[in-house]
Amino acid sequence: xxxxxxxxxxxxxxxxxxxxxYDYVAAQAGSNEQQQLMTDKSKATNQQVxxxxxxxxxxTAVHNRAAPLMQQPTIYHYHNPLxxxxxxxxxxxxHPEMICLQEGRHINETNFGILGILAAIVWxxxxxxxxxLDRRVKCKRCGMVIDNGxxx
Numbered sequence: 260x261x262x263x264x265x266x267x268x269x270x271x272x273x274x275x276x277x278x279x280x281y282d283y284v285a286a287q288a289g290s291n292e293q294q295q296l297m298t299d300k301s302k303a304t305n306q307q308v309x310x311x312x313x314x315x316x317x318x319t320a321v322h323n324r325a326a327p328l329m330q331q332p333t334i335y336h337y338h339n340p341l342x343x344x345x346x347x348x349x350x351x352x353x354h355p356e357m358i359c360l361q362e363g364r365h366i367n368e369t370n371f372g373i374l375g376i377l378a379a380i381v382w383x384x385x386x387x388x389x390x391x392l393d394r395r396v397k398c399k400r401c402g403m404v405i406d407n408g409x410x411x
Contacts, residue, residue, distance in 0.1 A: 337361060355401040365398035365405060372408065 337346040340363040350357050359365050375393030379386035396406040 339363070356403070359398060359401045359403070365403065366400050367396050367405065368399040370395045370397075375408075 332349055333351075335348050335350065335352060335357070337348060337352075337357065337360055338344075339346060339360060346360070348357065352358075352361070371390055372393040372395065375386075375390035378389035378393070382389070392409045394406070394408045395404065396408075397404045
């Protein structure tokens with residue numbers, strides 16, 4: 260048995276385990292919504308609704324207090340000395356990535372992988388080449404990975 264709260268109609272099914280089909284329920288819901296719209300329109304014509312006046316450019320929270328306005332983010336403009344392109348960024352000029360960009364170079368730090376070091380020891384003349392392939396180069400200042408090597 261299904262009781263529709265919007266109408267005084269009770270729907271009885273022979274098998275209580277199987278719910279009604281979607282089409283049937285959608286048709287019933289559509290007719291109930293149309294009835295409610297008709298009653299709401301008749302109520303709306305009888306009553307005037309007074310909305311509270313809110314000044315423009317004010318955002319109100321749930322409890323009708325004015326919410327603070329968000330400050331626009333500062334956008335910094337940079338000029339890349341190597342390529343000559345203009346870059347707009349949210350990072351300030353004293354950020355490590357922007358210092359590297361303004362200077363036009365990174366401070367390289369090279370780390371060799373354990374496989375490269377073992378290859379250099381075991382296969383001495385050829386292992387040096389393998390050690391150079393298994394290296395990771397990153398900037399000491401901003402942390403950007405410049406070369407990750409083959410094994411990275």
